[in-house]
Amino acid sequence: MRTRIKDELGLLLRHFSGVEHAEANGEDWFRIPRYVLPDGWQIGGEAVAELPICFLVKGNYPGDAPYGFLAPAGLRFKGAAPTSTGAPPSPPPFSGEWLHFSWSVENWSATADVGKGSNLLAWVRSFMVRLKEGA
Incomplete structure (x- = not known):
């Protein structure tokens, strides 16, 4: 694991318990097992307050910002x-x-x-901006 990614994982773990990391094809994936959602989100008609979220970090990180995040289908x-x-x-x-x-x-x-400027912790926290937008 690259030193930068190891340091970023440590930063994420200080704020989100159980963060998972996996390497695939020279890229890094992260999974936050319990990301707290704003009100209004549902799966199968049932309200959900938290769920897993994951995201990809390409091999050229941190030169280029990450893009997109994944939540459970449905x-x-x-x-x-x-x-x-x-x-x-x-x-x-x-x-x-x-x-x-x-x-x-x-x-x-x-x-x-890693503790200054843009980092994966700020990236993960930015998901809340999108989630507060709703549908």
Whole structure:
């Protein structure tokens, strides 16, 4: 595991318990097992307060920002399918069926110091912005 990825994983683990990491084809995948959702999200008509989320970090990270995140397939907001979603561009190495949310962060500026500038913790926290938008 690259030093940067190891340091970023440590940062994520300080804020989210049970974060998983997997390497596949020179890329890094992360899975947050319990991501807290804003009100209104449902699976199968049942309200969900938290669920697993995963995301891909390409081999050129941190030079390029990550793009998109995955949530369990069937996720809906107040009964409506979320927009800007679809099948994952590549299947994650984690079990389950996944829905890919198109998402990017503005002004990505990673620095050599993982604790400063843009990092995966800020990236994961940015998912809340998208999730608060609803469908």
